[in-house]
Structures are given as C-alpha cells and as structure tokens.
Amino acid sequence: MxxxxxxxxxxxxxxxxxxxxxxxxxxxxxxxxxxxxxxxxLYYEDAIDSYNKVMEIVGEISADIIDPNAESVDSEGxxxxxxxxxxxxGTVRNLQALNDAGLNSFTYPREFKGSNFPILTxxxxxxxxxxADAGFVNIYGLQDCGETxxxxxxxxxxxKYLPMFAxxxxxxxxLTEPDAGSDLQAVSLSAKYDEGKKTWLLNGVKRFITNGDxxxxxxxxxxxxxxxxxxxxxxxxxERDKTVTIRRIEHKLGIVGSPTCEMVFKDxxxxxxxxxxxxxxxxxxxxxxxxxxxxxGQSVGIAEACYREALKYAKERxxxxxxxxxxxxxxxxxxNMKVMIQAARTLLYETAIHVDVYKTFSAIEEERKLxxxxxxxxxKSQKYxxxxxxxxxxxASEYCNKIAYDAIQIHGGTGFMMDFPVQRYYRDAxxxxxxxxxxxxxxxxxxxxxTNGTFLNIIKEEYQPKELKPELEFMKKTLAEMTxxxxxxxxxxxxxxxxxxxxxxxxxxxxxxxxxxxxxxxxTDSNRNEELKRMTEIFIKKVKSENKNMFxxxxxxxxxxxxxxxxxx
Ligand SMILES: Cc1cc2nc3c(=O)[nH]c(=O)nc-3n(C[C@H](O)[C@H](O)[C@H](O)COP(=O)(O)OP(=O)(O)OC[C@H]3O[C@@H](n4cnc5c(N)ncnc54)[C@H](O)[C@@H]3O)c2cc1C
Numbered sequence: 001m002x003x004x005x006x007x008x009x010x011x012x013x014x015x016x017x018x019x020x021x022x023x024x025x026x027x028x029x030x031x032x033x034x035x036x037x038x039x040x041x042l043y044y045e046d047a048i049d050s051y052n053k054v055m056e057i058v059g060e061i062s063a064d065i066i067d068p069n070a071e072s073v074d075s076e077g078x079x080x081x082x083x084x085x086x087x088x089x090g091t092v093r094n095l096q097a098l099n100d101a102g103l104n105s106f107t108y109p110r111e112f113k114g115s116n117f118p119i120l121t122x123x124x125x126x127x128x129x130x131x132a133d134a135g136f137v138n139i140y141g142l143q144d145c146g147e148t149x150x151x152x153x154x155x156x157x158x159x160k161y162l163p164m165f166a167x168x169x170x171x172x173x174x175l176t177e178p179d180a181g182s183d184l185q186a187v188s189l190s191a192k193y194d195e196g197k198k199t200w201l202l203n204g205v206k207r208f209i210t211n212g213d214x215x216x217x218x219x220x221x222x223x224x225x226x227x228x229x230x231x232x233x234x235x236x237x238x239e240r241d242k243t244v245t246i247r248r249i250e251h252k253l254g255i256v257g258s259p260t261c262e263m264v265f266k267d268x269x270x271x272x273x274x275x276x277x278x279x280x281x282x283x284x285x286x287x288x289x290x291x292x293x294x295x296x297g298q299s300v301g302i303a304e305a306c307y308r309e310a311l312k313y314a315k316e317r318x319x320x321x322x323x324x325x326x327x328x329x330x331x332x333x334x335x336n337m338k339v340m341i342q343a344a345r346t347l348l349y350e351t352a353i354h355v356d357v358y359k360t361f362s363a364i365e366e367e368r369k370l371x372x373x374x375x376x377x378x379x380k381s382q383k384y385x386x387x388x389x390x391x392x393x394x395x396a397s398e399y400c401n402k403i404a405y406d407a408i409q410i411h412g413g414t415g416f417m418m419d420f421p422v423q424r425y426y427r428d429a430x431x432x433x434x435x436x437x438x439x440x441x442x443x444x445x446x447x448x449x450x451t452n453g454t455f456l457n458i459i460k461e462e463y464q465p466k467e468l469k470p471e472l473e474f475m476k477k478t479l480a481e482m483t484x485x486x487x488x489x490x491x492x493x494x495x496x497x498x499x500x501x502x503x504x505x506x507x508x509x510x511x512x513x514x515x516x517x518x519x520x521x522x523x524t525d526s527n528r529n530e531e532l533k534r535m536t537e538i539f540i541k542k543v544k545s546e547n548k549n550m551f552x553x554x555x556x557x558x559x560x561x562x563x564x565x566x567x568x569x
Contacts, residue, residue, distance in 0.1 A: 001060065001063070001064060002060075002063035002064060002067075003056060003059040003060050003063050004058075004059040004062040004063045004067070004128045004131050004132060005055045005056050005058060005059025005060075005062075005128055006056060006059055007059075007063075008128075008304070010342065010345070011055065011124060011127075011128070012052070013525070013528075013529055014120075014124070014345065014346075014349040015048070015051060015052065015055065015120070015121070015124065016048065017120065017349055017350075017353050018528075019353045019356075019357065020048070020118070020120070020353065021044055022357065022377075023118050023120070023353060023356045023357060023360065024041070024044050024047045024048070024118070025044070026357070026360040026361065026364065027116055027117075027118060027356075027360050028040060028041060028047065028116075029364070031043060033110065033116070036110070037110045039110075040110065040116070051117060051118070051121050054103070054115075054117070054121065054125075055121065055124060055125070055128070057101050057103070058103065058124075058125045058128050058129065059128055061094075061097045061098060061101060062128050062129050062131065062132040063132065065093060065094060065097045066094045066097075066129060066132035066133050066136055067131075067132035067133065069090030069091075069093060069094055069133065070090070070132060070133040070136075070257075070421070070424065071421070071424070072088065072089070072090045073088040073090040073091050073094075073133060073135065073136065073256070073257035074135070074256045074257060074424050075256075076088040076089065076090070076257075077249075077256045077257060077259075078091070078249055078257065078258075078259040079249070080246055080248065080249050083242075083245060083246055084213060084246075085211075085212070085213035085246060085249065085259045085261065087139070087257070087259070088257050090257070091136060091139065091257050094133070094136050094140075095139070095140070095168070095170075098140060099168040102115070102166075103115075103125070104143060104165050104166055104167075104168055105143060105146060105162070105165045105166045106121065106122040106125065106143065107119055107122050107146075107147060108146055108147070108150055108162055108165065108166075109150065109363070112150070112158060112159070112162035112163050112166075113162070113163040113165075113166035113167075114146075114162070114165075114166065118352075118353075118356045119290075119293070119352050119355050119356045119359065120349055120352040120353050120356055123293055123294065123296070123297040123348060123349070123352045124297070124349070125297075126141055126294050126297030126298055126301065127297040127298075127300050127301040127304070127345075127348070128301065129301065130297060130298040130299075130300075130301025130302055130305075131301040131302070131304045131305045132301075132305075133257065134254075134255055134298050134301065134302050134425075134428040134429075135254070135255035135256055135257035135258040135428060136257055136258070137294075137297075137298050137301070138210050138211065138255060138258035138298075139170060139210070139211050139257075139258055139259075141291075141294045141298070142170065142171040142172060142173060142210065142211055142214065143165055143171060144171075144173070144287065144290045144291050144294060145171040145172070145173055145216065145217075145218045145287065146161075146162055146165045146171065147287075147290055147359075148218060148235075148273070148283060148286060148287040148290070149161055149162060149218070149237065149273065150162060150363075151286060151359070151362065151363075152235075152273050152274040152282075152283050152286070153237065153273045153274065157237060157271060157273070161216055161237065164215065164216060165216075169214075169215035169216055170211055170214040170215050170216075171211070171214050171215070171216050171217065171218070172209055172210065172211045172212055172213075172214035172216075172217040172218070173209075173210070173217070173218055173287060173291065174206050174209050174212070174217050174218065174219040174220070174238075174263075175187065175206075175219075175220045175284060175288075176206060176207055176208045176209065177189060177204070177205060177206055177207060178205065178207055181208075182437065182438060182440075182441050184220065184230070184233075184280055184284065185228075185229045185230040185233075185280065186228075187220050187221065187222060187233055187280070188204060188222055189202060189203070189204030189205070189206060189219070189220075189221045189222065189265060190202070190203050190204055190221060190222050190225075191221035191222060191223040191234060191236060191270065191272075192223075192225075193223075197269070199269045199270070199271075200223070200236060200269070200270045200271065200272055201267045201268065201269060201270070202219060202221055202236065202238065202265040202267075202268040202269075202270050203265055203266060203267060203268075204221070204264075204265055205262070205263070205264050205265075206219070206262070206263050206265070207261075207262045207263075208250065208260055208262075208435075209260065209261045209262070209263060210258055210259070210260055210261075210435075211258070211259060211261075212246055212259065212260075212261025212262075212263045213240065213246055213259065213261065214240065215239065215240050216237065216238075216239055216240075217237070217238045217239075217240070218235060218236070218237060218238075218273065218287065219235070219236045219237075219238050219265075219270065220233055220234075220235060220236075220279050220280060220284055221233065221234060221235075221236055221270075221279070223272075223276050223277070223279070224276070224277060230280040230281055231277050231281065232277065233277070233279040233280040233281075233284075234272055234273075234275075234276045234277060234278070234279040235272070235273040235274065235278075235279035235283040235284060235287075236270035236271060236272055236273060236279075237270060237271045237272075237273055238265075238268055238269070238270045238271075241268070241269070243265065243266050243267055243268040243269070244263055244264065244265055244266075244268055245263065245264045245266070246261050246262070246263050247261075247262040247263060247264060248261070248262050249261055250262070252431075253427050253430055253431075254424070254426075254427030254428040254429070254430055254431055255427075255428050255431055288436060288437065289355075289385070289386075289389045290355075291436045292389050292390065292392070292393040292436050292437065292442075293348075293351060293352060293355060293389060293392065293393075294436075295393055295396070295397060295432055295435070295436045296344070296347075296348045296351070296392040296393055296396040296397075297348060298432060299344070299396035299397045299399065299400035299429070299432045300341060300344050300345050300348055300396055300400070302400050302404065302425050302428055302429050302432070303337070303340070303341045303344070303396075303399060303400045303403040303404070303429075304341055305421070305425050306337065306400075306403045306404050306406075306407035306422060306425045306426075306429070307334070307337040307338055307341060307403060307407065309407060309411075309420070309421060309422045309425070310333075310334060310337065310406070310407040310410040310411065310422065311325070311334055313410060313411050313414070313420075313422075314330055314331075314334060314410050317412075324410070330410060333406045333409065333410060334410070335538060336406075336538075336542065337403045337406060337407070338535065339535050339538045339539045339542070340399045340402070340403060340539075341399070341403065342522070342532070342535050342539070343395075343399075343518040343519075343521075343522060343539050344392070344395055344396040344399050344400075344518075346518065346521040346522055346525055347388065347391065347392050347395060347396075347514075347517065347518050347521060348392050348396060350384075350388065350521055351384070351385065351388040351389055351391075351392045354381040354382075354384040354385045354388065355381075355385045355389070356381075357377060357378065357381035358378050358379075358381035358382040358385055361374060361377070361378035361381070362378070365378075383454060384458070386449075387446060387448070387449030387454055387455060388517075389445075390437075390442040390443075390445035390446040391442070391446050391449075391510065391514050391517070393436065393437065393442045394433075394439050394442035394443065394446065394510065394511075394514070395511075395514050395518070396432070397432035397433035397439065398433055398439060400429045400432050400433075401429050401430065401432065401433055403429075404422075404425050404426040404428075404429035404430075405426070407422050407425065407426070408422055408423070408426050439507075440507075442510075443506045443507045443510050444506070446510045446514075447502070447506040447509065447510055449513075450490055450506075450509045450510060450513060451490075451494060451502070455513045455517065456483070456486075456487060456490075456513075458517075459483055459513075459516060459517070459520065460483075463479075463517075463520035463524075464476075464480060464483075464520075466520075466524060468523060468524075468527050469527055471533070472523050472526055472527060472533070472536075475519070475523050475536060475537060475540050476520075476523060478519075478540055478544055479516055479519045479520055479523070479540065482512075482515070482516050482519070482543070482544060482547050483516055485512075485547060485548070485551040486509070486512045486513055486516060486547070486551075488551075488555075489505075489508075489509065489512065489550070489551050489554040489555060490509055492554060492555065493505050493509065493554060496559055498559055500562060501559050501562065504557075504562060504565070505554050505557065508550040508553065508554055509554070511546075511550065512547050512550050512551070515543035515546060515547055516543075516547070518539070518543070519536075519539065519540050519543060522535070522536040522539055522540070523536055523540075
C-alpha cells in the first residue's frame with residue numbers, strides 16, 4: 001500500500017525537531033493531561049509515537065483515497081444547487097475518510113474534543129495531503145478557524161462551536177470583498193447590533209470565499225459606523241442559515257475542487273468574537289498567520305508532487321538514445337527542485353515549532369502566570385513567528401511555482417497535455433502566491449524584520465555561534481560572507497531614508513535574508529542528519545550567486561533611477 005508519509009523519510013526527521021520536546025511538554029502540561037484524558041500521552045516518546053501513527057494514517061489516506069480521487073474532483077468541481085454548494089463526489093469521500101479517522105480537530109484542546117496535537121503535525125498533514133490534492137486541503141485546512149475561536153472567543157462560544165469541528169462541521173474565513181482584497185482595512189460589510197433581537201446582524205457582499213457555504217464562518221465586518229479604517233472592524237462567528245445567498249461559485253484556473261464563493265449577507269445573525277474593533281488588528285492577523293503557514297505546507301506538498309512526477313517521467317523518457325535524466329540541463333532542474341523543496345521545508349517546520357511554542361504559552365497563560373524564563377521563551381518564539389511566517393509563505397509559494405514550471409518543462413509537450421497530473425499541479429500552484437496575502441504583501445510584512453534588525457540579530461546571536469561538525473564549517477563561512485553583503489545592502493537602502501527606495505528593494509532584501517536563514521537552518525539540519533549535507537552544499541552555492549546578483553543590483557542602484565521605472569506605467 002502506498003503511503004505519502006512513509007515514502008518521504010525526511011518528514012520523520014522534521015517531526016523530531018529538537019524543540020519538539022519543549023512543545024510536547026507544554027502542550028501536555030508536563031504530562032498531567034493523562035490524569036484527565038485516556039488518550040493523552042504518558043511521556044515524550046509516547047507522544048511522538050502517536051504523532052507518527054497519525055501521520056501514517058494521513059499518508060495512507062492521501063495515497064490511497066485522496067490522490068486517486070484528485071483527477072475526477074478536478075474535472076467535476078463543486079456545484080451550486082438551490083443556494084447550497086455540493087462538493088464533487090471525490091471530495092465527499094475524502095472528507096468522510098478523514099472524519100472516520102478522527103482527524104478533524106488536530107490542534108484543539110481535548111476539552112473541546114480535539115486531539116491537542118502540535119501545530120507542526122497539522123502543517124505536516126497539510127503538506128502530505130496537498131501532495132495528493134491541493135484544492136482539497138483548502139476545505140480541510142479551514143479547521144484553522146477553530147484555533148482563532150479557541151484563542152479569542154468567549155468560553156460559551158468555545159464550548160458550543162469547537163466540538164462541532166470534531167463532528168465534521170466545516171469552516172470558512174470570510175474577509176475579502178470586491179473593494180477590499182490586499183487592503184482589508186477597506187472592508188465595508190456592515191455589522192449592527194439589534195437590541196430587539198439581541199444579536200449582531202450582518203449585511204453586505206463578500207467575494208472569493210473558499211468554502212463559503214461552510215457550517216461555521218468567521219467574518220470580518222465593520223461594526224463601528226462612520227469609521228473607514230481597520231480600527232472600525234470586528235470579527236464575527238456566523239452559523240450557516242437561510243439569510244445568506246451564495247451568488248456564484250467562481251470558475252477557476254486551479255484548485256478546482258475547492259469552492260470559491262461570492263456571497264450576499266442579508267440581516268444574517270452573528271456572534272462577536274472577543275472585543276469590538278480588534279477584528280483586523282488582532283484576530284484576523286492571527287487567523288491569517290495560521291493560514292499562511294498552512295499555505296506554506298500546501299506549497300511544499302504541491303512541489304513534492306511535481307518533483308516526483310518529473311523525476312519519474314525523466315527516468316522513463318528517452319531522447320537521443322538516452323534517458324533524459326542524464327542530460328545536465330534536466331538533472332540540474334531536478335536536483336534544484338529537490339534542494340529547494342528541502343530548503344522551504346526546513347523553514348516551514350522551524351516556523352511551525354515557534355508558532356507552537358508561543359501559542360501554547362498563550363493558552364497556558366490563561367491557566368496560570370508564566371515564570372520569567374517562560375515569558376522570555378514565549379516572547380522569543382513570537383518574534384520568530386512574526387517574521388518567519390510571511391517569509392515561509394513567500395518562499396514556499398514562489399518555489400512551488402518555479403518547481404511546477406520546471407516539472408512541465410521536463411515533461412516537454414506531454415506536460416502541456418491534460419493527460420498527466422503535472423498540468424494540475426501547475427494550475428494548482430499558481431494560487432499559492434496570491435491568496436492569504438500576495439507575495440508582495442508578504443514582503444510588506446517581512447521587511448519590518450529587515451529594517452528593525454530582527455533577522456540580523458537572529459543570524460548573529462543564534463545561528464552564527466552554533467557549534468557544527470568541522471566538515472560543515474566551510475558552508476558557515478560562506479553564509480557569514482553572505483550576511484555581510486546583506487548587512488551592507490540593507491544599510492545602504494535604509495540610510496537613504498527614502499520609503500519608495502526601500503519599497504523598491506524590499507523584496508530583494510527579504511529574499512537575501514531568506515536565503516541566508518534557510519542556509520543556516522539547512523546546515524543545522526545537516527549537523528543532525530548527514531544525508532542532508534550534499535543538498536545543503538548545492539543550496540548554499542545556488543543562493544550565494546543569487547544573493548551576489550541582488551547585492552550588486554542594490555549597490556549599483558540609486559534613488560534617481562526610480563523615475564525611469566515609472567516611465568512606462
Ligand atoms: C481561489 C481563491 C480563494 C480565496 N479564498 C479566500 C478566502 O477563503 N477568504 C478570503 O477572505 N479571501 C479569499 N481569497 C481572496 C484573496 O485572499 C485575495 O484575492 C488576495 O488577498 C489578493 O487580493 P485581490 O485579489 O483583491 O488583489 P489586489 O489586492 O487587488 O492586488 C492586485 C495586485 O496588486 C498588488 N498589491 C496590492 N497592494 C499592494 C501593496 N501595498 N504593495 C505591493 N503590491 C500590492 C498585489 O500584490 C497584486 O499583485 C481567495 C482568492 C482566491 C483567488
């Protein structure tokens with residue numbers, strides 16, 4: 001039997017991240033959860049063993065059910081009938097399989113019928129499932145909404161709604177409107193409190209909503225009349241009823257199985273989550289960060305599927321009397337795919353573990369005061385999460401697109417035909433750098449870590465002093481040189497005190513530091529796993545020259561060049 005977890009050994013390596021011990025101990029409250037819940041692990045190895053088993057189940061369902069269904073889901077798609085969305089038949093079977101396996105509330109606490117698994121395992125499940133069908137993961141992955149409910153909603157809301165996810169209820173995250181896409185501060189769907197009905201009522205239009213017909217939705221709406229920015233927005237929970245009309249399901253390039261809806265709210269009753277006015281500023285930021293991590297997993301999963309298809313094809317296809325994988329032009333593409341996937345993957349799980357630490361501390365803080373050491377660790381993990389989350393969304397989605405492009409290239413004309421799955425991966429890949437904030441918006445979020453020196457501090461204070469095996473030292477030296485260039489380029493841009501010049505070079509600076517961070521993470525991984533050394537060497541060589549190009553471009557660029565870039569628009 002095929003298994004998308006067991007056939008990819010590196011996943012087990014990431015499941016055993018060095019910080020996992022801390023995460024498990026915190027999640028299990030020093031293993032006191034076992035006194036209350038039969039299924040809670042007794043000790044660390046017991047926890048890891050059960051995560052492993054669950055990943056095996058996810059791997060098996062992905063390979064045996066979801067992957068074989070993917071083609072029919074892609075051609076059939078969902079349908080809108082009498083104001084209800086009907087999933088493709090394969091999607092229904094996929095959901096049923098995960099539901100039967102009890103995999104619907106991965107990370108929620110046990111008191112709400114969740115499994116209390118670390119976020120890292122949930123992100124890994126997203127990667128594995130996306131290798132089978134990326135569109136399906138959009139529906140399944142919306143259980144993220146439950147995390148926001150757990151973090152910010154009242155106890156009453158948590159008790160009522162969180163257990164519903166374990167029973168298979170689906171979710172939606174409803175933010176975007178026709179005039180509010182990247183700029184969510186412009187959201188205008190209105191929320192008014194009705195004193196007579198003792199409830200909030202929502203009115204307006206939302207568009208591009210994944211799984212809009214879900215059972216439970218989180219909705220960003222304007223609760224403060226007369227306001228026009230983010231401070232007038234609150235977050236609401238809406239339970240599907242007849243007040244919402246699904247106007248249409250979008251006809252899309254990819255992720256066809258995932259229904260993208262335009263919807264109209266007419267006096268739709270809703271409950272407020274947390275405090276008024278904090279909808280965008282606090283709650284949606286947290287919701288989107290979780291979803292961005294999920295898209296990181298989705299991107300790595302699609303990329304893995306692309307690499308495997310391309311490799312299989314290249315080993316079978318013969319031209320000029322040779323299998324095409326023997327041509328340098330082809331094997332270079334294949335090897336770069338493999339290496340880029342691993343670089344994105346190490347950043348993905350590094351980010352996930354930091355998110356795990358700080359989110360678990362924030363849950364513990366509701367039960368007791370944190371010690372000063374705990375507070376320090378929570379703060380540090382939050383700092384890492386804040387800058388690594390946009391970075392992984394950017395890197396993984398852009399890599400995924402490049403890898404899907406090359407996978408088609410390796411297939412030649414065959415790749416352009418609808419008969420091979422690689423065309424679906426290519427179409428599915430395209431959305432990853434658009435939704436949950438475009439690549440450009442990830443740069444806007446990550447550049448803060450460049451300008452305030454956070455990335456540089458992490459590199460200098462944590463990565464550079466790390467002791468490594470002597471055979472890895474030469475790579476560390478290269479990364480130190482790349483860091484020096486990054487520092488010089490950043491200083492030059494910041495010293496102009498010209499925001500437009502900074503925006504112009506922002507993506508270059510973020511990508512430069514992203515390459516350095518992934519390089520350090522990869523050598524740290526190689527220190528634990530010798531198999532990764534060769535890959536790390538190839539990656540560092542590749543990004544060294546990329547960074548050099550970006551460095552030269554920044555250093556040769558001047559503020560007076562900017563008007564030329566506006567000439568043609
Ligand atoms: C298939 C699909 C599913 C989706 N699912 C959901 C969902 O479930 N829930 C939900 O709420 N939304 C969802 N969305 C919406 C999605 O998040 C938005 O499409 C996305 O954030 C971009 O917004 P936009 O389409 O309005 O593009 P725009 O904001 O109009 O952007 C257009 C271009 O301008 C650039 N740009 C805009 N502002 C800036 C800036 N400040 N700096 C630099 N460049 C900028 C962008 O990068 C982009 O290249 C979905 C969209 C799609 C296509």
